[in-house]
Amino acid sequence: MNALRTNGCSKRFALVAAVLLLLAPLIADRAASASSSTREYLPYLVTRAGTSDVIYTLWQREGCVTRSCLRLERSDNGGRTFTDVTPPPAAPIKVGMEGETPLIDEMTFVNASIGYAVEAPNNGRNWQSSHYFLTTNGAHSWRRVTISPRVYNFGVVVTNRYVYALTAECATKGPPCDHFALHRAPVGSGAWTRLTIPPTLLEPPFANLALAGYGLSVWLTAEDKSSPYPGVLATSRDEGRTFTVLLQQNLQSPGNCGLLPMSNSVIWANCWQGMGDDSVVYSHDGGENWQAQSTGPLVVGSVDAFDPITAQTAYFVNGSHPNVIDKIADEASRPTVVCSLPKDHYWSTLVFTNARDGVALTLNDGPNLQLWGTDNAGKQWRRIHV
Secondary structure, eight states: OOOHHHHHHHHHHHHHHHHHHHHHHHHHHHHHHHHHHTTOOOEEEEEBTTTSEEEEEEEEEETSSSGGGGGEESSTTTSOOOEEEOOOOOOOOTTTTTTTTOOOEEEEEEESSSEEEOOSSSSSSSSOOEEEESSSSSSSSOOOOOOOOOOEEEEEOOOOSEEEEEEEEEOSSSSSSEEEEEEEEEEEEOOEEEEEEOGGGGGEEEEEEEEETTTTTEEEEEEESSTTEEEEEESSSSSTTOOOEEEETTTSSSSSSEESSSSSOOOOEEEEEHHHHHHHEEETTTSSOOOOOSTTTTTTEEEEEEEEEEOEEEEEETTEEEEEEEEEOOOTTTEEEEEOOOSSOOOOEEEESSSSEEEEEESSSSGGGGEESSTTSSSSOOOOOO
């Protein structure tokens, strides 16, 4: 009997061990999920939906790299209150590439309902590619829209009629991604067609293409790779069908100048100058001429965050005075103080829907990413959590 009992216990032990072995991955996943659930959600992307009062904020749980760690919040009143909507269906970050990489690289909205999101290029070491997603119902659901099997995203912009995507084609084995292409699709669709990029922008010494659009206008910028890094600007007034190319000495950057058009004529350009420094220049004639100053609040090293609210008003944070928001009408006008900001933060993003309502993002190291909101023109600020 003892022998039978011992044999029976051994069988039961073996059965339990086998079950535990099968359940081990599930137990590990749940343990990892439980550990992750204690980590804080950090704000990564903040965007205004066109010219509406709607603001979308994308959050990702610290140290987590799956879609379940994303939260997308929508505010219909300029950031006063937020509600949960559905985040884009991004793929997990590949093993070994996690770091602090966000799952979504870019998000832009035509209006309160129609928007596009771009997955971060995290598909492995052999080649990098970006997946594009579209919502037409205010981020309650998303669907994937494919340009081609393997493209690296260099920017998506939207106008009332079209969405434009600047990409590079990626080889199946090994870097780099090259063969730049400009694509266009009617707003709300994924029916992409290819447009022609002016050859000048694709030839040495120019590099670092950037894209912008407003109304019927589309702009492409590139920078000379040798000092003093003059820029070249290609302008289309017929929705990307034809371009006029001009060398622009005031669009100088060792990286690129991102254009921020507020109308077909009023354009701001935020030009990266290296070492975390930015400068901002202004055009009142659609990019043909640019105002730039050697001194002043928008010169190199002084612009931490910049937000054009209308064609007549832009808000910004001057790095020499990081605890206030200034407003300015154009490059040559005198700035005035709008409000104070909470101290001891690096303010990287401003998104205001009007002079009263808006949010501000701090981009400090580690888990110190924070989102703040105001509904009284900055007289008081409140910390926003999810």
